[in-house]
Amino acid sequence: MTFPEISLPSRPLALKQSSLSLPRGYAISLPIVFLLTGLLFYWQAPNLWRDYQISQNPLVMEDGRLVDGECKVRKGVFTDCDARVAYTYQGKSxxxxxHIFFVxxxxxxxxTDIVISADNPELATLSLGLDKLENRFISFGVLFGxxxxxxxxxxxxxxxxxxxxxxxxxxALLTPVPVEIATYKESFGRLLVTYADKIADDKTKRTAYSRFAKGQEPIIIGEFDGSPVGLAVRHGNTAYPVLxxxxxxxxxxxxxxxAAALASIATARETVADEQPSLREPPKKGRFxxxxxxxxxxxxxxAGLVLGYWYWYVTAGYTQFMQAGMEINNMLPAPMNEWGCDQLQKRFGDQNAPYGCTxxxxKSWK
Incomplete structure (x- = not known):
C-alpha cells in the first residue's frame, strides 16, 4: 500500500507508557504455564531418574507382587501406568x-516384571518402564521442552x-509507520488490539499489543491484504512501534x-479513504x-418449566412428598394451590397430606 505523508513535530517527543500492553490474560497465563511446567517435571523427573539408576544394574524379582497395576491410554498413544510393588530382598521386605509414562x-x-536395583534395593520399577526408558526420556523431553x-x-x-x-x-524522534491490525476485540468498553509491524519498509515483523480506553480507538489509514492498517510511530530505537x-x-x-498533527493526518487520510473506519462496533438501535x-x-x-413441573407433580407425581413440588405448590396463589391439593388428595387421600396442603x-388434608 502507499503510505500517506504525515507530519509530526520534528523535535524529540515522549509517549505514554500505557501505549504498549501485554497480551490479554498474560498475568494469569504466565504463572499457569510455569505451574504446569513444574508439575510436569515433578510428575516425571523423579521416576525417570529412579529407573535410570535401576537400569545400571537391574535385578528381576521373581517372587515380587504387583498390586493394583493399571495402564491407561489417552488419545490413542499416551500411555500412563501405575502400580504398587511389594517384594523381599535379602530377608527385608x-x-x-x-509410575511410568510413554508414547x-x-x-x-x-x-511386566518387578525389577529392582541390585546396588540400591529400595529402588523398584517395572520391566516395562525399563524397556520403554528411551521412549520415556524422549516423551518427557518433548513435552517439557x-x-x-x-x-x-x-x-x-x-x-x-x-x-x-x-x-x-x-x-525521542518519532517516525510514522503503518502497521497491520491483526486482531481486535471490544470488551467492557475497552478495545484490545493486536498489531504487527510488517508493512513498513523497515519492518521488524514483531507483534505488539495495545489497549484503548472507552471512547478511544486507533487511527485507521487504509487496508492491507484484507486487514485494517493503523497509524503507529517508531520511538527512537524502541523495540515496538506504538499504535x-x-x-x-x-x-x-x-x-x-x-492540532497541526491531526490536521496533517486528516489531509493525508483523504487520499486513502473517504471516511475514517472504526474498529468499535457502532451502537445498535434497540439494544436495550x-x-x-x-x-x-x-x-x-x-416460569413455564416450573409450572409444567408443578402440573406433573400434582397430576402424575409418584409421591405427594416431592420436595420441589411441595415448595412450588405452597408458593402458588390460593386458587392454584387449592386445585393442586385437590389433585393430590384424589390420588393420595388415604395418606398424610404434604406441605402446602395440610x-x-x-397431617390431615385441608
Missing amino acids: YESDT DAHSGNYE VFAIICLISIVLGVRTSYARSRLTTP LDAGLERIKMTDEER LRVIIGFLAIILVI ASDF
Missing part, C-alpha cells in the same frame, strides 16, 4: 509405588515489553502541535429493548 500405539495388555519454550517466549515478551514501555517516557489513538493523546506534545425482551423471554421459559394439625 519392601513396598513402593511406581505407544500398543493395544491390549502389557506383560514445549512448556519450557512457551515459558521462555512469555518471559522474553514480558521483559521486552516492559523495557520498551520504560523507554517511551524518554523523548496511535485518534486524538494523539498518547504523544506528549503541546496543544498546537497536536432487545435485552429486556430477552430477559422476559428467559423468565417466561423458566390442615392445622400438619
Whole structure:
C-alpha cells in the first residue's frame, strides 16, 4: 500500500507508557504455564531418574507382587501406568509405588516384571518402564521442552515489553509507520488490539499489543491484504512501534502541535479513504429493548418449566412428598394451590397430606 505523508513535530517527543500492553490474560497465563511446567517435571523427573539408576544394574524379582497395576491410554498413544510393588530382598521386605509414562500405539495388555536395583534395593520399577526408558526420556523431553519454550517466549515478551514501555517516557524522534491490525476485540468498553509491524519498509515483523480506553480507538489509514492498517510511530530505537489513538493523546506534545498533527493526518487520510473506519462496533438501535425482551423471554421459559413441573407433580407425581413440588405448590396463589391439593388428595387421600396442603394439625388434608 502507499503510505500517506504525515507530519509530526520534528523535535524529540515522549509517549505514554500505557501505549504498549501485554497480551490479554498474560498475568494469569504466565504463572499457569510455569505451574504446569513444574508439575510436569515433578510428575516425571523423579521416576525417570529412579529407573535410570535401576537400569545400571537391574535385578528381576521373581517372587515380587504387583498390586493394583493399571495402564491407561489417552488419545490413542499416551500411555500412563501405575502400580504398587511389594517384594523381599535379602530377608527385608519392601513396598513402593511406581509410575511410568510413554508414547505407544500398543493395544491390549502389557506383560511386566518387578525389577529392582541390585546396588540400591529400595529402588523398584517395572520391566516395562525399563524397556520403554528411551521412549520415556524422549516423551518427557518433548513435552517439557514445549512448556519450557512457551515459558521462555512469555518471559522474553514480558521483559521486552516492559523495557520498551520504560523507554517511551524518554523523548525521542518519532517516525510514522503503518502497521497491520491483526486482531481486535471490544470488551467492557475497552478495545484490545493486536498489531504487527510488517508493512513498513523497515519492518521488524514483531507483534505488539495495545489497549484503548472507552471512547478511544486507533487511527485507521487504509487496508492491507484484507486487514485494517493503523497509524503507529517508531520511538527512537524502541523495540515496538506504538499504535496511535485518534486524538494523539498518547504523544506528549503541546496543544498546537497536536492540532497541526491531526490536521496533517486528516489531509493525508483523504487520499486513502473517504471516511475514517472504526474498529468499535457502532451502537445498535434497540439494544436495550432487545435485552429486556430477552430477559422476559428467559423468565417466561423458566416460569413455564416450573409450572409444567408443578402440573406433573400434582397430576402424575409418584409421591405427594416431592420436595420441589411441595415448595412450588405452597408458593402458588390460593386458587392454584387449592386445585393442586385437590389433585393430590384424589390420588393420595388415604395418606398424610404434604406441605402446602395440610390442615392445622400438619397431617390431615385441608
